[in-house]
Amino acid sequence: MKNKFLLLTWLLAVPLLWGGCDKPLFKTDRGSIAQPDELPPITTTGEGTFACKINGVNWQRCGGNLKDSSLSGNWSPNYKIFQLSAFRDCEGFNDSVSISAYLDSLGRYDLHRGNYFNADLPCLDRWPSFYSLLDSADNWVEILNLDTKEFIVSGTFQCTLVHEECGDTIFITDGRFDYDWAN
Template sequence: MKQFFLKTTLFLFALTLSNCEKNDPQDQLPPITQTGENTFGCIINGEVLIPQNGKGSLSVTPKRGITAKYLSNNNFIIDAGNFKDSNGNRIYIYIYNLTSTGVYNFELSNGESTSTFEPLYPHCWSIISQNSKYISDINTGTITITRFDNNIISGVFSKLTLVNIDSPNDIIEITNGRFDINLNTVNK
């Protein structure tokens, strides 16, 4: 009887441990690649963000889960969000004068896109559950571009802290970020 109890206990412990590992947010992210897979993923305050097509908050037309642009002035934009979920999260990354691989420091954002705000430095903003907008500030994180050639831009960001635009004491943390963009196919 003791042997049965011990085996059952060990089995249940192993089953519980294996289920915990599968629920690890990092395991849900796409792998870090540099081959133009058109992937993006990060963890925002413990919740995984993987782009999904759907309907944008202000639009009835379908919205792509991930879009990216490399502008003629060497500025790079990624706009990624879970638009399938009505409370989905969104992140917008702008890198000024991207001309090579390397580390870029995020600076102060005003929470607007390049149509109205095109600063001479990288910045980032995020919308959480379509309710709150968070912005990067000076020295709140970095992004590392690991590949920049043949219309493929790949990179990672490990820790990025954003501040609520309306309440500076409300802070979110974005971790384990990665993207692998093929500019020839991402917006199609």
């Protein structure tokens, strides 16, 4: 009898609690979420920044799904490949930007790979479930600092990505990053 009473109380209380919530239970309308007014400045001291514009809208990493960070990457001296991924898992967003290039010093390089993943993509059930580089576009990364003793890589980038299955193209411009891959 006691268990039935607790169950009945719980079943009556839950709808009342839901009605008092200020936050919706489902996804937030992205148009109502504030975006950063400005991108962070271009720096070369390992500040941990990653930002860009996607189709003209400011995009900046946030949240923490990789060991309490939203930025992951490295530069391999043996293979001369640089990889960097930034995640935005906050305020109703769940997407990521990744870039990689073969490089060995300061300068401008063609991107080897670039991806954009959006968990809210309407055609997410199609493979691949991310945008990838449009080969005919001007996809590049410019390395402004590659400090192998302090493990810092900094630079700027731009790329055009396409999702052929969804029939959509996005333009990433004004990209900048300043990453300390040892921390």
